Structure formats: structure tokens, C-alpha cells
Amino acid sequence: MIASKLLSIGEISQRTGVATSALRFYESIGLINSQRTTGNQRRFPRAIIRRVAVIKAAQRAGIPLDEIGRAMSTLPADRAPTRDDWERFSRSWKQDLERRIGQLTRIKDDLESCIGCGCLSIENCALFNPDDELAETLASTSKLEDLVDGVAGTIFV
Ligand code: FES
Incomplete structure (x- = not known):
């Protein structure tokens, strides 16, 4: 890959609104990957921007990081998630969310019957x-x- 097409961690942070510390954490658990310069600085392909967008959106929906990692592992490491990838992930995560909402609603109903009892x-x-x-x-x-x-x-x- 040509060096000029790679972005620094600061540039990724600026373009995604995600703190550099969070980006380093994502890298440490394998959600994103970087290359290193001869001076040992991280450089990321542009595809990482869309990966980070998927990670943040999924986290916002309450999807655990290990589940996000499982989804990301189905993608080639050097490719940005496509619309179809995001469609597939979000459909699956919506089902999880509905299941959790159902569980929480049952717990809330049970808790209501405890009030005043x-x-x-x-x-x-x-x-x-x-x-x-x-x-x-x-x-x-x-x-x-x-x-x-x-x-x-x-x-x-
Ligand atoms: S039903 Fe839960 S405290 Fe009575």
C-alpha cells in the first residue's frame, strides 16, 4: 500500500470523532489493524474509518465488543464494511436488541408486582x-x- 494513502491515528480520530485512546484499545483487541512506520508510528488504511463507524454505531446500540469483533472477523481485514455488511450486522443486532428488550420488559413487569408487596x-x-x-x-x-x-x-x- 502507498504510504500517502495511510492515515495517522490522529487523522482517524479527527475523521471519526473517536479518541486516540479508544482507537488504540480497538487495535489492542483486534477490532482494527494498523501498519507501523519505521519510527513505529501507527498508520491506518482509509477503510478503518468505516470500520470505526460500525464499531461506534454498534456500541451505541449496546452490542458487546466481543460480538462486534465476531462480526468484524467475517470481513477481510483490508476492506471497509459495505452497505450490505452493515445491513447484515444491523439486522442481526436488532434481533438481539429485541430479545434483550423482551427480557427487560418481563423483569420490569415482575418488579412492578413486587412494588407494595x-x-x-x-x-x-x-x-x-x-x-x-x-x-x-x-x-x-x-x-x-x-x-x-x-x-x-x-x-x-
Ligand atoms: S411478589 Fe415480589 S416481593 Fe412479593
Whole structure:
């Protein structure tokens, strides 16, 4: 690659609005790659600008960095993500986001039923006993002392 087509970390920072420290961090975890000059300074291909844009947009949507890294690893290292790549990533991440919103909505509903209740009952409180662990213990325990141990374990874990 011709040296003049490479950009310094400061130029990438200026064009993306991402701090140089964040860019160094992205590089340290393999989200972006640089080349080094003879003076050991980082130089990035222009394609990195669009990669950084995808990383920032994904982070804004709450996508974990390891998931972003998995998506980026499907792209050739020297190519900017295309519109189709971004379409594919954003569709997949939207589904994740909807699943998480569903989980949070269920938790919020459970929490609402706790407001003004205060029972913290293993039988009635969906937040305290979300997967009905007592029922599971009852179904799998035949002796009384096992039952007591199982319930105590459920309460004190
Ligand atoms: S505290 Fe009673 S339902 Fe959660």
C-alpha cells in the first residue's frame, strides 16, 4: 500500500470523532489493524474509518465488543464494511436488541408486582424465584431432609 494513502491515528480520530485512546484499545483487541512506520508510528488504511463507524454505531446500540469483533472477523481485514455488511450486522443486532428488550420488559413487569408487596416469597415472587426453583426441587426430591436441604440451598445461594 502507498504510504500517502495511510492515515495517522490522529487523522482517524479527527475523521471519526473517536479518541486516540479508544482507537488504540480497538487495535489492542483486534477490532482494527494498523501498519507501523519505521519510527513505529501507527498508520491506518482509509477503510478503518468505516470500520470505526460500525464499531461506534454498534456500541451505541449496546452490542458487546466481543460480538462486534465476531462480526468484524467475517470481513477481510483490508476492506471497509459495505452497505450490505452493515445491513447484515444491523439486522442481526436488532434481533438481539429485541430479545434483550423482551427480557427487560418481563423483569420490569415482575418488579412492578413486587412494588407494595414485600413478600419475597419463594412461591409468589417471580423475581426471587424466577424459574420456579422450588417446584423443580420438589419434583426431584423424595426424602424430607433432601427437601429441606434443597429449599435451604435455594434460599441461601
Ligand atoms: S416481593 Fe412479593 S411478589 Fe415480589
